[in-house]
Amino acid sequence: MLKINNLNVKLEDEDKQILKGVNLEVEAGKVHAIMGPNGSGKSTLSYVLSGKGGYEVTEGEAHLGDVDLLDIEPEERAAAGLFLAFQYPVEIPGVGNMTFLRTAVNAQRKARGEEEMSAAEFLKVVRAKAKTLKIDADMLKRPVNVGFSGGEKKRNEILQMAMLEPKMCILDETDSGLDVDAMKLVAEGVNALRGEGRGFLVITHYQRLLDHIKPDYVHIMADGRIIKTGGPELALEVETNGYADILAEVA
Amino acid sequence: MSAVAETSNVTDERLAGLTLPTGGWSDAARKDALSRVQASGLPSRRDEYWKYTRPDTLTQAVPIPAAVFHNDEGPLFDTVERLKIVFVDGVFDAEASDDLSLEGVNIERLATADVDIHWARDVYGVLEANGQKPVLRPLAALNTAFATDGVLIHVTGDASKPINLIYLHKSETSDAILHHVVKLDAGTNLTILETGPAAARFNKVMEVDVGDGAQFHHIRAQGRDHERRAATHVFARLGAESIFKSFTLTANGVMTRNECIIELTGDDAKATVGGACVGNGDFHHDDTVFITHDAVNCESRQVFKKVLRNGATGVFQGKILVKAGAQKTDGYQISQSLLLDGDSQFLAKPELEIYADDVICSHGSTTGAIDETALFYLQSRGVPKAVATNLLTLSFLTEAVEEIEDETLRAEINDRMAAWLERRSS
Numbered sequence: 062m063l064k065i066n067n068l069n070v071k072l073e074d075e076d077k078q079i080l081k082g083v084n085l086e087v088e089a090g091k092v093h094a095i096m097g098p099n100g101s102g103k104s105t106l107s108y109v110l111s112g113k114g115g116y117e118v119t120e121g122e123a124h125l126g127d128v129d130l131l132d133i134e135p136e137e138r139a140a141a142g143l144f145l146a147f148q149y150p151v152e153i154p155g156v157g158n159m160t161f162l163r164t165a166v167n168a169q170r171k172a173r174g175e176e177e178m179s180a181a182e183f184l185k186v187v188r189a190k191a192k193t194l195k196i197d198a199d200m201l202k203r204p205v206n207v208g209f210s211g212g213e214k215k216r217n218e219i220l221q222m223a224m225l226e227p228k229m230c231i232l233d234e235t236d237s238g239l240d241v242d243a244m245k246l247v248a249e250g251v252n253a254l255r256g257e258g259r260g261f262l263v264i265t266h267y268q269r270l271l272d273h274i275k276p277d278y279v280h281i282m283a284d285g286r287i288i289k290t291g292g293p294e295l296a297l298e299v300e301t302n303g304y305a306d307i308l309a310e311v312a
Numbered sequence: 313m314s315a316v317a318e319t320s321n322v323t324d325e326r327l328a329g330l331t332l333p334t335g336g337w338s339d340a341a342r343k344d345a346l347s348r349v350q351a352s353g354l355p356s357r358r359d360e361y362w363k364y365t366r367p368d369t370l371t372q373a374v375p376i377p378a379a380v381f382h383n384d385e386g387p388l389f390d391t392v393e394r395l396k397i398v399f400v401d402g403v404f405d406a407e408a409s410d411d412l413s414l415e416g417v418n419i420e421r422l423a424t425a426d427v428d429i430h431w432a433r434d435v436y437g438v439l440e441a442n443g444q445k446p447v448l449r450p451l452a453a454l455n456t457a458f459a460t461d462g463v464l465i466h467v468t469g470d471a472s473k474p475i476n477l478i479y480l481h482k483s484e485t486s487d488a489i490l491h492h493v494v495k496l497d498a499g500t501n502l503t504i505l506e507t508g509p510a511a512a513r514f515n516k517v518m519e520v521d522v523g524d525g526a527q528f529h530h531i532r533a534q535g536r537d538h539e540r541r542a543a544t545h546v547f548a549r550l551g552a553e554s555i556f557k558s559f560t561l562t563a564n565g566v567m568t569r570n571e572c573i574i575e576l577t578g579d580d581a582k583a584t585v586g587g588a589c590v591g592n593g594d595f596h597h598d599d600t601v602f603i604t605h606d607a608v609n610c611e612s613r614q615v616f617k618k619v620l621r622n623g624a625t626g627v628f629q630g631k632i633l634v635k636a637g638a639q640k641t642d643g644y645q646i647s648q649s650l651l652l653d654g655d656s657q658f659l660a661k662p663e664l665e666i667y668a669d670d671v672i673c674s675h676g677s678t679t680g681a682i683d684e685t686a687l688f689y690l691q692s693r694g695v696p697k698a699v700a701t702n703l704l705t706l707s708f709l710t711e712a713v714e715e716i717e718d719e720t721l722r723a724e725i726n727d728r729m730a731a732w733l734e735r736r737s738s
Contacts, residue, residue: 111692114684139694151689155707161690164703169694204707221693
């Protein structure tokens with residue numbers, strides 16, 4: 062589903078190479094995890110795939126199904142089925158969470174030539190999905206992420222994911238800033254969306270998220286490349302020994 | 313030619329084109345105002361108070377014509393139960409207006425109130441004259457002298473619905489001078505809505521005397537005519553525990569200077585003045601505010617937001633003066649602009665002058681572009697860039713609109729702004 066081929070990326074404003082030939086394929090219905098030390102390029106990968114400005118692709122390509130991701134606007138990537146759950150969800154004062162969600166859902170439907178969701182239908186669906194994520198009516202009414210706790214922000218990300226029903230989800234350190242209970246809640250939300258041919262790329266520092274969201278594959282990223290790929294046991298190895306052994310092994 | 317001579321020429325020419333109404337209870341106030349204008353002269357671009365806004369087109373004898381904008385939107389506040397008073401190019405339109413009777417309120421017209429109205433005589437030109445210190449406002453004095461009409465509103469109870477002053481602009485060369493006086497007795501309540509461009513050039517003064525414990529709400533939308541010009545003044549005096557709230561929405565208009573002069577004279581009074589403006593291209597909008605705290609434990613808020621593009625200019629001059637003895641004053645002032653391109657400019661002059669020692673006063677002014685991070689966040693959810701920009705623009709303006717207390721009126725303003733933004737980008 063998601064195919065990344067020899068992706069090389071540098072910062073637009075400085076001569077600094079961040080990704081140095083990333084190759085990765087996420088099949089439909091599979092969960093891939095990417096782990097790696099700070100500064101290895103994990104978040105950059107998620108930003109470049111979703112179209113954030115400030116980066117320059119110097120080589121390589123990325124496709125979602127037949128769609129050439131790197132050639133189109135962020136909103137077009139979203140409409141094509143890509144979703145990024147942000148490490149730091151953005152606060153938008155003055156825009157109601159509900160308005161935001163409905164604008165997003167209907168913008169994507171419109172872009173895909175589908176019929177827009179009516180206000181009543183939308184309300185019904187959003188209420189049901191919010192309930193399972195323990196998001197109350199007040200959180201839906203408040204401005205997007207404003208005054209939300211860390212956990213509320215992350216749950217709000219998962220709610221957006223649930224409403225937008227993407228084909229391919231990238232979770233960028235969704236576990237950061239979460240306590241154990243909040244992490245469980247978020248993981249349950251993600252697990253509820255697994256299957257149905259949906260692909261996941263879960264970026265994390267820690268094995269503990271992967272206890273809750275069980276990956277099919279684990280990749281270790283360092284210095285802009287994927288240096289090792291394995292099964293879930295690779296995450297456990299990192300948890301026990303840190304990255305040093307693996308880095309030494311491939312060096 | 314010297315600056316003084318130039319000013320006096322402009323003033324002479326402007327005064328020569330006007331006729332002083334006589335024969336009524338307002339005669340003394342008008343004559344006094346005229347002598348004040350003659351003494352000070354009209355503002356010139358050398359005046360410090362007009363440093364950022366050129367007054368020429370507001371003071372010249374004959375106004376520059378302004379094309380009439382064909383508005384295909386429905387009237388603002390159409391869903392709101394209200395008493396309509398209509399002026400077309402500054403001339404009262406009896407046919408289009410409702411009957412001037414409203415429970416709890418006495419309404420007269422300045423042009424026809426020929427019997428002596430004692431309460432109005434105590435306010436007409438009085439708050440305006442008082443507001444000339446320490447800064448001169450000659451256009452307001454000119455207004456007091458030459459106003460051809462306006463409404464005199466005496467509130468003796470709780471007004472059962474808002475009064476909507478509707479200003480239609482139908483003549484390309486109209487030059488209107490209107491002067492309204494509002495007096496709220498202690499404990500009463502009134503909302504005034506003002507809508508429309510009024511004229512090719514509009515000079516308007518509203519004097520508001522808010523009695524102890526009374527509440528005055530003012531919501532204004534200045535119309536979308538691109539070429540119109542306006543100089544407006546609101547002078548307010550607040551009694552103890554009274555509330556004054558004024559909000560102005562401005563979109564388009566080649567030249568606007570809105571001055572608001574508020575004096576908190578009774579303890580525990582609260583004043584809020586705010587505005588949201590959206591300017592594109594040949595657009596100059598100036599909000600000038602002067603708030604004087606002259607009583608204990610009063611609160612004042614100034615919240616102004618401007619969205620500017622294609623070479624538009626926004627100006628904010630806001631001052632809080634806290635007099636000696638005005639302890640426990642809480643003064644807040646924020647003026648912000650969102651520049652949608654590199655051509656536009658925002659000029660701000662926040663001022664605080666404080667003579668009391670137990671006071672909280674804060675002011676802030678910012679200029680910025682659309683937040684790229686927020687933009688990307690919205691786009692990553694599938695919201696097209698243009699729509700996302702509109703949402704963020706609206707959210708920027710919302711902080712000022714939030715100052716409107718009534719939920720229905722606030723929603724009307726928000727919906728109108730959203731429709732404008734959507735139309736512009738579609």
